[in-house]
Amino acid sequence: xxxxxxxxxxxxxxxxxxxxxxxxxxxxxxxxxxxxxxxxxxxxxxxxxxxxxxxxxxxxxxxxxxxxxxxxxxxxxxxxxxxxxxxxxxxxxxxxxxxxxxxxxxxxxxxxxxxxxxxxxxxxxxxxxxxxxxxxxxxxxxxxxxxxxxxxxxxxxxxxxxxxxxxxxxxxxxxxxxxxxxxxxxxxxxxxxxxxxxxxxxxxxxxxxxxxxxxxxxxxxxxxxxxxxxxxxxxxxxxxxxxxxxxxxxxxxxxxxxxxxxxxxxxxxxxxxxxxxxxxxxxxxxxxxxxxxxxxxxxxxxxxxxxxxxxxxxxxxxxxxxxxxxxxxxxxxxxxxxxxxxxxxxxxxxxxxxxxxxxxxxxxxxxxxxxxxxxxxxxxxxxxxxxxxxxxxxxxxxxxxxxxxxxxxxxxxxxxxxxxxxxxxxxxxxxxxxxxxxxxxxxxxxxxxxxxxxxxxxxxxxxxxxxxxxxxxxxxxxxxxxxxxxxxxxxxxxxxxxxxxxxxxxxxxxxxxxxxxxxxxxxxxxxxxxxxxxxxxxxxxxxxxxxxxxxxxxxxxxxxxxxxxxxxxxxxxxxxxxxxxxxxxxxxxxxxxxxxxxxxxxxxxxxxxxxxxx
Numbered sequence: 001x002x003x004x005x006x007x008x009x010x011x012x013x014x015x016x017x018x019x020x021x022x023x024x025x026x027x028x029x030x031x032x033x034x035x036x037x038x039x040x041x042x043x044x045x046x047x048x049x050x051x052x053x054x055x056x057x058x059x060x061x062x063x064x065x066x067x068x069x070x071x072x073x074x075x076x077x078x079x080x081x082x083x084x085x086x087x088x089x090x091x092x093x094x095x096x097x098x099x100x101x102x103x104x105x106x107x108x109x110x111x112x113x114x115x116x117x118x119x120x121x122x123x124x125x126x127x128x129x130x131x132x133x134x135x136x137x138x139x140x141x142x143x144x145x146x147x148x149x150x151x152x153x154x155x156x157x158x159x160x161x162x163x164x165x166x167x168x169x170x171x172x173x174x175x176x177x178x179x180x181x182x183x184x185x186x187x188x189x190x191x192x193x194x195x196x197x198x199x200x201x202x203x204x205x206x207x208x209x210x211x212x213x214x215x216x217x218x219x220x221x222x223x224x225x226x227x228x229x230x231x232x233x234x235x236x237x238x239x240x241x242x243x244x245x246x247x248x249x250x251x252x253x254x255x256x257x258x259x260x261x262x263x264x265x266x267x268x269x270x271x272x273x274x275x276x277x278x279x280x281x282x283x284x285x286x287x288x289x290x291x292x293x294x295x296x297x298x299x300x301x302x303x304x305x306x307x308x309x310x311x312x313x314x315x316x317x318x319x320x321x322x323x324x325x326x327x328x329x330x331x332x333x334x335x336x337x338x339x340x341x342x343x344x345x346x347x348x349x350x351x352x353x354x355x356x357x358x359x360x361x362x363x364x365x366x367x368x369x370x371x372x373x374x375x376x377x378x379x380x381x382x383x384x385x386x387x388x389x390x391x392x393x394x395x396x397x398x399x400x401x402x403x404x405x406x407x408x409x410x411x412x413x414x415x416x417x418x419x420x421x422x423x424x425x426x427x428x429x430x431x432x433x434x435x436x437x438x439x440x441x442x443x444x445x446x447x448x449x450x451x452x453x454x455x456x457x458x459x460x461x462x463x464x465x466x467x468x469x470x471x472x473x474x475x476x477x478x479x480x481x482x483x484x485x486x487x488x489x490x491x492x493x494x495x496x497x498x499x500x501x502x503x504x505x506x507x508x509x510x511x512x513x514x515x516x517x518x519x520x521x522x523x524x525x526x527x528x529x530x531x532x533x534x535x536x537x538x539x540x541x542x543x544x545x546x547x548x549x550x551x552x553x554x555x556x557x558x559x560x561x562x563x564x565x566x567x568x569x570x571x572x573x574x575x576x577x578x579x580x581x582x583x584x585x586x587x588x589x590x591x592x593x594x595x596x597x598x599x600x601x602x603x604x605x606x607x608x609x610x611x612x613x614x
Contacts, residue, residue: 015320015327019141020148026099030092031145037092038149041085042156044078045301051075053294097142104137104326111330116422118402119335122361126332128203129325137326140319147316154309158302168287168295169277173302175270183266184307187259188314191252196321198248205241212238219486267303274299336404342421345428348525348556350413351377352399357408359394368394370579371408376526381557383567385597386576392560393434395576396530399558401425430524434531434560436514440484443472446513447479450520462519466544468512475503483513515544530560564601573597 023031055071120126162173212234215221225231278295281287287295352375359369368391376382384392397403398410401417410417412425430450439446447459459479463469475481482502505513515532532548545566561567568587575582575590575597583595590597 011324012317012320015323016144016316018327019144019320019323022100022103022141023096023145026103026141027096030096030099034089034092034096034145034149035152037085037089038153039156040081041089042153044082044085045157048075048078048082049294049297049301051078052297053291056293093142093146096145097139100142101138104141107330108133108137108326111332114334115332116334116336116338116401117404118397120332124204126329127207128200129328131203131207132199132322132325133329136319136322137330140323140326143319144316144323147312147319150312151309151316154305154312158305158309162302168291169274172274172299175273184263184310185313187263188311189317191256191259192314192318192321194252194255195249196318198252199322202245202248205244209238209241209245212241263307267307271299271303336401336422337418338422339419342424343415343419345412345420345425346415348378348413348428351375351380351556352526353411353414354395354398355409355411357395357398357405357410359391359398359403359406367406368579369398369405372576372579372581374574374581374584376556376558377571378525378556379554380571381559381569383559383561383570383573384576385561385564385567385573385600387600390576391579392576393530396431396433396528396558396560399526399528400429400431428525429528430518430521430526431528432515432518432530432532436511438483438510438514440482440486442480442482443475443513444479446483447516447520450517454520458520458522462516462522463513465519466512466515468509468516471505471509471512483510512544515548525556527555527557528560529557531562532559564597564604575600 051071051074055068055075058068058071115121166173215225215234216231216238225234275296278287278292278299282292354372354374357369357372358367360367372391372395374382374384374395384395386392394403398405401410401420401422404418412420417425439449441449444459447462448454450462451458460469463472472479472481483505484502485504487502511532518527529548532544549569559567559570567573571586572584573587573590574584575595577596583590583593583597585593591601592598
């Protein structure tokens with residue numbers, strides 16, 4: 001997935017078949033209805049032209065009135081069909097578009113949920129693909145289907161009028177193909193490839209433009225943007241990205257304008273030649289008045305339909321190039337190695353062990369972990385401390401198997417993580433993250449996400465355990481209150497009042513909600529706590545740690561904290577420095593050793609000592 005999209009014939013056919021299968025699966029009834037409507041639309045112009053010829057020739061020859069009225073009635077019926085067909089087609093296409101949009105989003109979500117780790121989501125090339133796939137997956141199959149119907153409709157019309165031209169002037173179809181169809185096909189394919197290349201090259205610029213727009217419009221960035229006066233700066237960045245995208249598109253548009261101008265001139269000359277020939281043939285008596293009308297109509301329509309067919313084919317090619325992004329995301333292989341027959345994760349009896357674990361985020365990136373050996377025994381608490389950037393958060397991600405080690409292994413009761421089913425493994429792990437999520441959902445949903453099948457009593461108990469129940473119960477709609485001001489609560493009053501528009505929690509309250517969500521997994525074997533009290537004041541932190549201490553009893557716990565006072569009672573404390581374990585032991589042992597831990601602890605303690613004035 002590293003290059004700009006390019007499709008050979010085999011790839012185009014495979015994508016076309018895949019898109020057709022999506023369309024059929026989404027709405028076979030609407031597909032069949034549109035096919036019938038397309039055939040009617042293709043046949044109606046031909047029928048109209050022949051009926052017009054019959055009417056004109058009948059008038060000139062003095063045909064009987066009933067015969068003329070019959071032809072006129074048939075013309076009227078053809079006109080009604082032509083008038084109703086676009087509206088019926090538009091409705092059927094709208095229904096099919098809705099079904100396709102839902103199917104495409106479902107497939108895309110399924111594909112994203114199949115990725116067990118974070119590798120794909122931190123790959124900028126994949127993110128570019130995903131940005132395009134989210135758009136093209138909705139519309140490309142529908143537009144490919146519409147293009148196919150358009151070509152079928154055009155083919156019916158073309159066959160009908162080609163018969164007229166072959167009977168009247170056999171050389172005319174060949175002239176139109178040579179002058180209009182072939183040059184247009186070559187030009188349109190070239191232009192579609194250019195547009196696809198531009199879209200691919202500038203997807204990152206589009207994503208950056210969206211990012212800058214969110215900084216200007218989203219509440220989470222509003223405080224710093226206004227305090228630091230960043231609005232003009234980000235506006236400039238946004239417009240610069242937009243100008244870059246527009247400049248590239250403008251070059252393609254200008255190229256297309258030049259090419260289309262030449263093609264239009266050539267088509268005009270062909271049409272003029274056909275008109276002159278028809279006039280001369282009528283003057284010499286070779287053609288009747290009806291023949292001239294049908295010939296001129298057939299020439300104009302054939303030329304138009306030929307060009308439309310070619311352009312539709314080129315647009316279909318462009319949609320296939322765009323659809324390639326959707327298929328690339330949906331068909332991407334797993335980001336983590338999956339065992340052919342994974343073991344279920346057993347209840348933890350011995351512990352979790354890291355054996356000579358090395359890790360870096362890419363082959364061109366520096367090592368984050370360098371030969372880490374660490375064991376979290378069953379039923380014990382191991383604290384991990386270290387300076388920022390020492391690799392603590394990366395180690396947490398590895399324990400949740402969001403990445404696999406670059407070298408070494410992580411073992412659950414001696415079983416390599418790679419041999420375990422990831423979902424089953426994670427069901428036995430509870431985690432509190434330093435960068436926890438603030439879901440813009442109700443308070444109830446924010447906690448229940450930790451265990452979707454949990455009942456009300458379990459949910460309230462988790463909230464009480466971290467002292468956030470009273471806060472949530474006192475909200476305008478209790479636990480059903482939205483914890484955001486971004487959306488209007490459609491189940492509320494319907495007005496933008498405090499209940500209908502939701503509320504904002506403080507940072508410490510959000511921290512407690514995140515803790516409650518993690519504690520919903522009360523049966524977890526391994527509890528990973530990454531700065532569980534970083535947003536709390538000293539008094540609240542002490543109380544929360546007292547409650548968490550009771551919750552940790554009997555579980556294997558990895559506790560990460562910058563506040564060393566919170567880890568001193570751990571069964572074992574490991575110091576991570578420069579990606580490796582520098583020392584490990586109990587608090588008193590490490591203090592007696594006088595190493596890194598002792599230095600860090602004394603430095604923090606010094607900061608808390610009150611300096612008395614002289």
